[in-house]
Amino acid sequence: MAVGQCDFPIMHNVxxxxxxxxxxxxxxxxxxxxxxxxxxxxxxxxxxFTQNAFCAAPVHxxxxxxxxxxxxxxINSGNANAGTGEQGMQDALQSCVxxxxxxxxxxEQVLPFSTGVIGQPLxxxxxxxxxxxxxSNLAIDNWDKAAQAIxxxxxxxxxxxxxxxxxxxxxxINGISKGAGMIQPNMATxxxxxxxxxxISQTLLQDCLALAVEQSFNRITVxxxxxxxxxxxxxxxGCSAVPEILAGTENYTIFADAVMTVCKQLAEAIVxxxxxxxxxxxxxxxxxxxxxxxxxVGKTIAHSPLxxxxxxxxxxxxxxxxxxxxxxxxxxxxxxxVQLFLDxxxxxxxxxxxxxxxxEAGQAVMDREEITVTVKLGRGVAVQEVLTCDLSYDYxxxxxxxxx
Amino acid sequence: MAVGQCDFPIMHNVxxxxxxxxxxxxxxxxxxxxxxxxxxxxxxxxxxFTQNAFCAAPVHxxxxxxxxxxxxxxINSGNANAGTGEQGMQDALQSCVxxxxxxxxxxEQVLPFSTGVIGQPLxxxxxxxxxxxxxSNLAIDNWDKAAQAIxxxxxxxxxxxxxxxxxxxxxxINGISKGAGMIQPNMATxxxxxxxxxxISQTLLQDCLALAVEQSFNRITVxxxxxxxxxxxxxxxGCSAVPEILAGTENYTIFADAVMTVCKQLAEAIVxxxxxxxxxxxxxxxxxxxxxxxxxVGKTIAHSPLxxxxxxxxxxxxxxxxxxxxxxxxxxxxxxxVQLFLDxxxxxxxxxxxxxxxxEAGQAVMDREEITVTVKLGRGVAVQEVLTCDLSYDYxxxxxxxxx
Numbered sequence: 001m002a003v004g005q006c007d008f009p010i011m012h013n014v015x016x017x018x019x020x021x022x023x024x025x026x027x028x029x030x031x032x033x034x035x036x037x038x039x040x041x042x043x044x045x046x047x048x049f050t051q052n053a054f055c056a057a058p059v060h061x062x063x064x065x066x067x068x069x070x071x072x073x074x075i076n077s078g079n080a081n082a083g084t085g086e087q088g089m090q091d092a093l094q095s096c097v098x099x100x101x102x103x104x105x106x107x108e109q110v111l112p113f114s115t116g117v118i119g120q121p122l123x124x125x126x127x128x129x130x131x132x133x134x135x136s137n138l139a140i141d142n143w144d145k146a147a148q149a150i151x152x153x154x155x156x157x158x159x160x161x162x163x164x165x166x167x168x169x170x171x172x173i174n175g176i177s178k179g180a181g182m183i184q185p186n187m188a189t190x191x192x193x194x195x196x197x198x199x200i201s202q203t204l205l206q207d208c209l210a211l212a213v214e215q216s217f218n219r220i221t222v223x224x225x226x227x228x229x230x231x232x233x234x235x236x237x238g239c240s241a242v243p244e245i246l247a248g249t250e251n252y253t254i255f256a257d258a259v260m261t262v263c264k265q266l267a268e269a270i271v272x273x274x275x276x277x278x279x280x281x282x283x284x285x286x287x288x289x290x291x292x293x294x295x296x297v298g299k300t301i302a303h304s305p306l307x308x309x310x311x312x313x314x315x316x317x318x319x320x321x322x323x324x325x326x327x328x329x330x331x332x333x334x335x336x337x338v339q340l341f342l343d344x345x346x347x348x349x350x351x352x353x354x355x356x357x358x359x360e361a362g363q364a365v366m367d368r369e370e371i372t373v374t375v376k377l378g379r380g381v382a383v384q385e386v387l388t389c390d391l392s393y394d395y396x397x398x399x400x401x402x403x404x
Numbered sequence: 405m406a407v408g409q410c411d412f413p414i415m416h417n418v419x420x421x422x423x424x425x426x427x428x429x430x431x432x433x434x435x436x437x438x439x440x441x442x443x444x445x446x447x448x449x450x451x452x453f454t455q456n457a458f459c460a461a462p463v464h465x466x467x468x469x470x471x472x473x474x475x476x477x478x479i480n481s482g483n484a485n486a487g488t489g490e491q492g493m494q495d496a497l498q499s500c501v502x503x504x505x506x507x508x509x510x511x512e513q514v515l516p517f518s519t520g521v522i523g524q525p526l527x528x529x530x531x532x533x534x535x536x537x538x539x540s541n542l543a544i545d546n547w548d549k550a551a552q553a554i555x556x557x558x559x560x561x562x563x564x565x566x567x568x569x570x571x572x573x574x575x576x577i578n579g580i581s582k583g584a585g586m587i588q589p590n591m592a593t594x595x596x597x598x599x600x601x602x603x604i605s606q607t608l609l610q611d612c613l614a615l616a617v618e619q620s621f622n623r624i625t626v627x628x629x630x631x632x633x634x635x636x637x638x639x640x641x642g643c644s645a646v647p648e649i650l651a652g653t654e655n656y657t658i659f660a661d662a663v664m665t666v667c668k669q670l671a672e673a674i675v676x677x678x679x680x681x682x683x684x685x686x687x688x689x690x691x692x693x694x695x696x697x698x699x700x701v702g703k704t705i706a707h708s709p710l711x712x713x714x715x716x717x718x719x720x721x722x723x724x725x726x727x728x729x730x731x732x733x734x735x736x737x738x739x740x741x742v743q744l745f746l747d748x749x750x751x752x753x754x755x756x757x758x759x760x761x762x763x764e765a766g767q768a769v770m771d772r773e774e775i776t777v778t779v780k781l782g783r784g785v786a787v788q789e790v791l792t793c794d795l796s797y798d799y800x801x802x803x804x805x806x807x808x
Contacts (some may be wrong), residue, residue, distance in 0.1 A: 051731070052727060052730040052731045053729075053730040053731070053732075053734065053737045053739070054726055054727065054729065054730030054737075054739045054742075055730070080723070082723060082726075082727070083722075083723050083726045083727075083752065083755075083756060083757070084756050084757070085740075085754055085755040085756020085757070086754075086755065086756070087756065088756065117721075117723065118721075118723020118724065118726065118727060119721075119722060119723035119726070119756075119757055181710065182710055182724075182727065223708075223709040223710060224707070224708070224709065225708050225709065225710045225724075225727065225728065225731070226727070226730075226731040227727065228723075228726075228727045228730060303628070304627075304628070304629050305627040305628065305629065305709070305795075305799070305803070306585065306586055306627060306629045306803055309799075309800050309803035309804045310803065310804070312800065312804050313803075313804035313805065315804070317521075317522075317523075318487075318523055319484070319486060319487050319521065319522020319523035319632075320522065320586075320629075322458055322486075322487045322522065322523070322632075323456060323458065323486070323487075323522060323586065323629065323630070323631065323632045324629065325457075325458065326456040326457040326458030326459070326630075326632060327455070327456045327457070327629070327630040328457075330457065333457045333458075335457070335458045336489075338458075348487065350489055350490075351487075351489040351490065352487060352488050352489020352490070352491065352492060352523075353487070353488070353489070353523055391709075391800060392800060393797050393800050393801070395709070395713075395800075396713050396716065396795060396796060396797050396799075396800060397797070399709070399710055399713035399714065399717075400713045400714070400716050400717035400719070401717065
C-alpha cells in the first residue's frame with residue numbers, strides 16, 4: 001500500500017558512478033540485498049548522518065572514512081548492525097576490508113551502511129561471499145536494481161533523476177532512498193544515496209547537501225522514531241563537461257536548487273510509502289515567529305496519533321489538530337489569532353469553528369488521498385512544511401509482525 | 405479491554421461531600437453523563453489544569469472560579485466544549501448559572517468541567533433540563549455512579565478510596581478519574597476528582613495536590629497527546645475529627661503520602677484502560693543526571709510507536725527501545741554505560757546484547773501482561789518511572805471510529 005503514483009522513473013546515467021547488487025541472503029532469499037557504489041577517481045562525496053546518540057557501527061565508520069576520499073559505498077539491507085557493541089564495529093570494519101580486496105582498493109576508502117533489524121550480529125560471511133558478484137555487476141544503469149536492494153519494509157523502490165543544463169552542457173543528479181518506518185530523520189534520512197557527475201569540491205558539496213536535507217528529509221515523519229542508521233550521501237564524480245561548480249556563483253544556485261528538488265522528491269516518496277500509509281498530509285505552518293517554531297508546530301501535528309488516526313478514518317475531527325497545536329509548546333500563543341484550513345476549507349477562525357464551515361465541506365477534503373493542512377498562527381512571517389502520513393491498522397500490523 | 409484487575413473498589417464515605425448524577429443525553433442515551441459535586445460550607449478546593457495553550461472554555465472558568473470558595477463542581481461527558489470560541493465561554497458560564505439556580509448558590513462558586521469531542525457546541529439546554537435530577541440525587545455514597553458518569557471511551561469506572569488514621573481519628577480520601585486516550589497529562593490528568601474530609605487550608609491543599617500530580621498523573625502517557633480539558637481537583641470538606649492539617653507537621657506528611665498514593669493508583673487505572681491497551685509497561689529510568697533527564701528518556705520510550713507495537717506483539721525487539729533512548733536528546737550519553745532490562749532479564753550491557761541474554765528469556769517476559777522496562781543510564785543517581793500501555797489495532801479502531 002502506498003499513497004499516489006509511485007512508479008520508478010527512468011534514471012539518466014551519471015557518468016563516473018557505477019552500481020552493482022547481489023543477494024547475500026541476509027534476510028531476503030530472492031531479492032538482492034547488498035549494493036556497491038563505485039565512484040570514479042577524483043570524485044567527492046558528502047554525507048549527513050543520524051543524530052541518534054546510539055548510532056550504528058557502520059554510521060561511525062562511514063563518518064570516519066568520509067575523510068579518506070571514499071571511492072566505494074557498501075550497503076546491506078536486512079540487518080542494521082546497530083546495538084551490536086564492539087563486535088558490530090569489527091564486523092563493519094571487516095566488511096570494508098572485504099570490499100577493498102575485491103576492488104583492489106583501500107579499506108578506509110569504503111563507506112559501510114546497514115539497514116534492517118537492530119541488535120543482531122551482521123552476517124559478514126554472507127556478505128563476503130556475495131561481494132564478488134555485486135562488484136562484477138557494477139554498471140552505470142543499475143539504479144533500479146540498487147533502489148530495490150536497499151528496501152526493507154518499503155513497498156516500492158524510490159528514485160529521482162534530474163538533468164540540468166548549464167552553459168550548453170548538462171549535469172545529472174540521481175538519487176535513491178529507502179525507509180517506511182522508524183522515520184523522523186534528524187539531519188538525515190533513513191537511507192538516501194544521490195550521485196551527480198558535477199565537478200564540485202567536497203566542502204561545497206557538503207554545504208549543498210546539508211542545506212537540502214534540512215528542508216527535505218528533516219521535514220518528514222512517519223512515526224516520530226529517529227533511526228540509529230540514518231544516512232544521506234551525495235557523490236559527485238566530476239565527469240560532466242560543465243566546469244567546476246564554485247561557491248557563490250549562479251551555477252551553484254542552479255545546482256543546489258536541483259539537489260534540493262531531488263531531496264524533496266526522495267523524501268516525499270518515503271512518506272508515500274510510510275508503513276501502512278493510506279493518505280499523505282502536508283502540514284503547512286504559516287505566520288510563525290521563527291522557522292523553528294513553525295517546524296515544531298508542524299511536527300507536533302504530524303506526530304499526533306489522534307490526528308493520524310482521524311485522517312485514516314477520513315474524519316474531519318479538527319479538534320485533534322487544534323489540540324496538537326495547543327500542546328506544541330509555543331509560548332503566548334493566542335487561540336483567537338489561529339486559523340486552520342483543510343485544503344482550501346477554513347475550519348477554525350476567531351477561536352472556534354468558522355461560521356461558514358460545514359461538515360460536508362470538511363468531509364469532502366478528508367475523502368481525498370492527499371491533503372494539505374494549513375495552520376496560520378498569526379504571530380509572524382515564518383513558513384515551514386512537514387510531510388507525514390496517517391496511522392492505520394496496517395502500521396500496527398507491519399510493526400507487530402516485523403520480526404516474525 | 406483493559407490490563408489487569410480493574411474492579412471498582414468499595415468507596416468509604418467522605419463526610420461533607422455529596423455527589424449526584426443524571427442523564428442529559430449529550431452523547432449517551434442510557435448512562436448518566438452529568439455529575440454534580442457538592443462540598444460542605446467551609447470546604448477548601450485545589451486544582452491543577454492542562455498546560456495545553458488552547459485549553460477549553462470550562463478550564464478557563466474553573467481556574468477563575470477557584471478563587472471564589474467553590475461549593476459545586478459540574479462535570480459533563482460527551483462534549484469537551486473546547487475549540488468553541490466565545491460561544492463556548494458563554495455556554496460554560498450559563499451552565500454555572502443553571503447550577504446556581506438549582507442549588508440556590510452563587511454561579512462563581514461553581515466549577516465546570518467537560519470531556520468528550522472537541523469543537524462542537526455544548527448543549528446547555530440538555531444539561532439544564534437534567535440538572536434538577538442530578539441535584540436531587542446528591543448523596544454521600546454515589547461515588548460509583550459518579551465514576552461512570554464521567555467516562556467517555558473508558559471501558560471501566562476508576563476509583564480509589566483510602567482511610568488513614570491520625571491520633572485515633574480517621575481521614576478518608578476518595579478519588580475517581582477518567583481517560584483512555586489523548587493522554588499525556590501535563591500538570592494534570594484528563595479528569596480526576598478527589599475529595600477528603602480532612603481540614604486543610606486551600607494553599608496547603610494546592611501544594612499537596614501539585615506535588616502528588618507531578619509524580620502520578622504527569623508520569624503517564626497513552627498516546628502523547630495532551631488534552632485541552634485536563635483537570636485534577638482535590639476537595640477537602642474539613643468534616644473529619646482530625647485537627648487541621650498544618651504545613652511542616654508529621655500529620656501533613658501522612659496526609660500528603662496518602663494523597664500521592666491515591667493519585668498514583670488513579671493514574672495507573674487510566675493507563676490500564678488506555679485505548680486498545682493489552683499490556684501495561686512501567687518504564688523505569690535509573691542512573692540519570694537529573695529527574696528531568698530520567699523523565700525525558702522514559703517518555704521517549706513510552707511514546708515510541710515502534711516500541712508500543714513491539715509490546716503489543718509480545719516481541720522482545722529491544723533494539724527499538726535502545727533506539728528510543730538514543731533519540732531522547734540526552735547529551736554525551738555513552739552507549740557502553742547503558743544497561744537495559746525487561747523485568748529482571750538483562751538484555752543490553754557493554755553497548756550490545758548481553759552475553760547471557762537468550763531470546764527465550766526475553767520472550768518469557770514479553771508474554772506477561774505487565775512488564776517493567778528498566779534503563780540504567782550510568783550517569784548519575786536520579787530515578788523516575790513512567791507508565792504507559794501498548795499500541796494495538798484497537799487503538800486505531802477506537803480513534804478512527806470515535807465520532808461515528
